[in-house]
Amino acid sequence: MRFATWNVNSVKARLPRLLAWLDATKPDVLCLQETKVAADGFPSAEVAELGYETAAYGQGRWNGVALLSRIGLADIRNGFPGEPGYPDPEARAISATAGGIRFTSVYVPNGRTPDDPHYQYKLAWLAALRPVLAAEVAAGPAVVAGDFNVAPTDDDVWDPAVFVDSTHVTPAERAALAAIRDIGLTDIVARPMKGDHPFTYWDYRAGMFHKNLGMRIDLVLATPPVAGRVTDAVVDREARKGKGPSDHAPIVVDIDG
DNA sequence: ATGCCTCGCGCGGCGAGA
Secondary structure, three states, rough: OOOEEOOOOOOOHHHHHHHHHHHHHOOOOOEEEEEOOOOHHOOOHHOOOOOEEEEEEOOOOOEEEEEEEEEOEEEEEEOOEEEEEEEOOOEEEEEEOOOOOOEEEEEOOOOOOOOHHHHHHHHHHHHHHHHHHHHHHHHHEEEEEEEOHHHHHHHHEEHHHOOOOOOOOHHHHHHHHHHOOOOOEEEEEEOOOOOOOOOOOOOEEEEEEEEOEEEOOEEEEHHHHOOOEEEEEEEEEHHHOOOOOOOOOOOEEEEEO
């Protein structure tokens, strides 16, 4: 099985690239984030022509997550019990079962700055996600993938000095992420196609991508039965090249069976 | 060359992203 995760930064703006990428990469399951469309605006018919069914959870202008699968989607759930809002619930998590694995696509709140209320929302959101994932981990094979908006270590940002007093690297954010990993999830670190760091995000500005000044903030977490089957995991930086890319690259994971 | 920001909303310019 091949599965992937990709923050597309608007599924409508990215549709030609998404379709070409699906056709070339052929993941069985794809976790999408930042789709920026309501469910009824999702291009389900277009991806269906490539054999994918869609579970989409969106609210329009911001956020939005989805799951695409060509091996079925069962028990679809939008959001999760006890999910905090800002102040209202936002479309940041969707889960479904495909190929015997429980997939959850997550778009963790950005946090903005450590003194912004959005930062406390981010920490509360991660804390509320933890027991929900713990139940899924206990229930069977599970994958949690998406844009976590946390760089797990200083090695996951291009220059730690630039990020002092910024979100994505604070001890509280890293502790919240570690608490999620510690319920029994393995961080499947993908190999970079180029360079030493498997960055998944590069700012659009100032030529950050071609200087490889990025961050590893998109993660694939898996239970041991899934992590043990991984044969390859790669950041597809080809998808970040050219005209009209997302600012995030997909992570593609291959597993036995 | 991978190339210097882009999205939605909505029609001017702004909030948000990380």
